[in-house]
Amino acid sequence: MSNSLSIAAVTAALRTLLFSHLHVDTPDVSVTTLPLDKARGRDATNHQLNLFLFQVGHNASLRNMDFPQRTKSGESGLPPLALRLAYLLTPYAPADDDVESHKLLGKAMNVLHDHPLLGSEELRTALPGNDLHLQAERVRITPDTLTMEDLSKLWTTFQTQYRVSVVYLVSVVLIESTRPWRTPLPVLRPVLEVQPNLVPPYPMLDALTPPLLQASARLGDTLVLTGANLAGPSVGVRFSHPLWREPVTRPAADVTASQLTVSIPADAAAWPAGTYAVSAVITGADGTEHITPALPLTLAPRITSLTPNPVARGPGDEVTLTVAFEPRARPEQRVALLLGGRELPAPARATAVDSIAFTALGVPAGDHFVRLRVDGVDSLLIDRSVTPPVFDPTQRVTVT
Helix, strand or coil: CECCCHHHHHHHHHHHHHHHHHHHHCCCCEEECCCHHHCCCCCCCCCEEEEEEEEEEECHHHCCCCCCCCCCCCCECCCCEEEEEEEEEEEECHHHCHHHHHHHHHHHHHHHHHCCEECHHHHHHHCCCCCHHHCCCCEEEEEECCCHHHHHHHHHHCCCCCCCCEEEEEEEEEECCCCCCECCCCCCCCCCCCCCCCCCCCCEEEEEECHHHCCCECCCCEEEEEEECCCCCEEEEEEECCCCCCCEEEECECCCCCEEEEECCCCCCCCCCEEEEEEEEEECCCCCEEECCCEEEEECCEEEEEECCCECCCHHHCEEEEEEEEEEECCCCCEEEEECCEEEECCCCCCCEEEEEEEECCCCCEEEEEEEEECCEECCCEECCCCCCEECHHHEEEEC
């Protein structure tokens, strides 16, 4: 791994490599590392090769990888910063002679072709204080291709005229994180614990069952919760709802190690319809609470009346049906009436209500079953108290 001088060390090593080979045939050559708009002076009369670092990117394959020589079993730390450097090579010649500049570019490309790797000694002497030569990965030089559009955008950014250039990628440069590694003490004596069965050693809920195996519960229902290690000196059931600021804990009944029951109060004002998160809370003799992971529970609205029923159609086969229900629908809840196969959104309301008038057009005459949907939870249309199950006749409206 290496320190933060690595980027500068690569630039310096490339400049030294190119200059040491180019000045043999072109004694007046200079190798610069300047932005494109400042690379060539107005009065320059010599050969020049500009090496411009125009992009520093991440090496995706090594970005999140720990290296074996730095990380031992049980240790952890931030992976190194893995970089790839993109350079633009641009030649210049006296009097802007393109033939001479092309000769210089060909020689520079030949140098980099013959030196695809930056050697350890080249990196060590390139810049005092850098330790890039110590990293395990080799620093490779590979040619790359930019589209003409990307090249023109690059030159336009610096507001200077385009000159023939080539792109090279240098990778990988690994800069070690300065944050300390976590190195716990080695294990003195391993301890092996064997769990004789698949039952977890901590309280856990497996299922939450409303009465009659319905899809949702309703106000006043008693729920059956099953799981493991549910017994304790004090056991409760915690309910959470998005519209509540704080969860509510209800006392559990009929508690055993694998099962308990809890009742939902018939409080139409405090308990809104919708989806709840339900957890068992087991409090030990020392007051320590053990809370199980939550299971979802949907609390369905209950339609208490449909008026008028039957309902007569008006002009355009319009019908207006008032639905009374519990619990109350709060202003922020989404409410709709499902009439047959149609969804009728409820009008906006400023306060919590327990009845809403719905208007629909083009309703055909006949019997239609209705469902009330609050925050995605439908009233229970199927009556499972009889065998076989039937549709609840109290949720049927006759249109005349």
